[in-house]
Amino acid sequence: MDGGMETTLIFHEGIELNHFASFELINTEEGRQTLKNYFRPYLETADQYNLDFILEAPTWRANKDWGHRMGYSQDDLDQINRDSIAFMRECAETHKDINTIISGCIGPRGDGYETGQMMTANEALVYHRKQVQTLTLADADLISAYTLTYKEEGLGIVLAAKEVNIPVVISFTLETDGRLPSGESLKEVIEQIDSATDNYPEHFMINCAHPEHFKDILSEDGAWKERIKGIRANASKKSHAELDESVELDIGDMDGLATEYLQLKDLLPNLLCYAGCCGTDHRHIGKICETVFQK
Secondary structure: OOOHHHHHHHHHOOOOOOOHHHHHHHHHHHHHHHHHHHHHHHHHHHHOOOOOOOEEEEOOOOOOHHHOOOOOHHHHHHHHHHHHHHEEEEEEEHHHHOOEEEEEOOOOOOOOOOOOOOOOHHHHHHHHHOOOOOHHHHOEEEEEEEEOHHHHHHHHHHHHHHHHHEEEEEEEEOOOEEEEOOOOHHHHHHHHHHHOOOOOOOOEEEEEEOOHOOOHHHHHOOOHHHHHEEEOOOOOOOOHHOOOOOOOOOOOOOHHHHHHHHHHHOOOOOOOOOOOOOOHHHHHHHHHHHHHHOO
16 A cells, blocks of 8 residues: 655645645646656555555545535535546556555544544444445445544444445554554454444554554454554654654654564554555555565
8 A cells, every 4th residue: 555645745745735635636637647656656566566556545635524624515525536536547547467446535524633523423424424425436446544533433434334335444543552542442442343333344454653652552362453454654653742743754764664564464463454654655665565575
């Protein structure tokens, strides 16, 4: 999978993203070319190591609250979500020799680091239902929800996906103590969502944390660990508060991060999806592939 799209575009490409939202790039030919250039080295890496690749649509912020802050109507957002999936199909066509999966990416209603105003599971279902339906009708292969900070929002998204019978992946932000920003443990959240939905999610993922922040919790035994099949780790070991205050991008130690992923492979028996989050780019993913799949 890819790395930190937004931090790459902002810090490496010098592109201003309103409210950290990349979906506006879909609106112009120049923006679409920027996205093609962004994904190209990742697709080349997948080809090099003979791996499948998940193409994430740039729709993480394309929901009602964030879209309306930026002046988009619901009709505008529906069109952007549809266009994004079509564009991902175009990107996949450039590398027909790679098995690509098109993911409709969904982000939280609020911030990806703080819980803010929390919804009930039913409120989250109602809130996210429209975007899930639109991405599904646009022919996404699955729904992936990232940077979620508490259980109920994740559960609501799973229920919305279950309504339209599309596979769904749920990924939670973790703090330096290995817990969700809500204070909940990852183990409890995974078990409770699975229990409430008959294990409907395809799998769960961890995002927006360095492996040093959560390796300890993965040393515990339990079937819940088998449900974690993807990692989107930060390059930096800094806390979320420290990252929010940073004016420069911390790309961390690429070799060290790759070694951490190799260790995670031993801790997580079903780890399948290797990706990055804030501060990572195609170089990090290339180093991870070199380390994990060459040893």
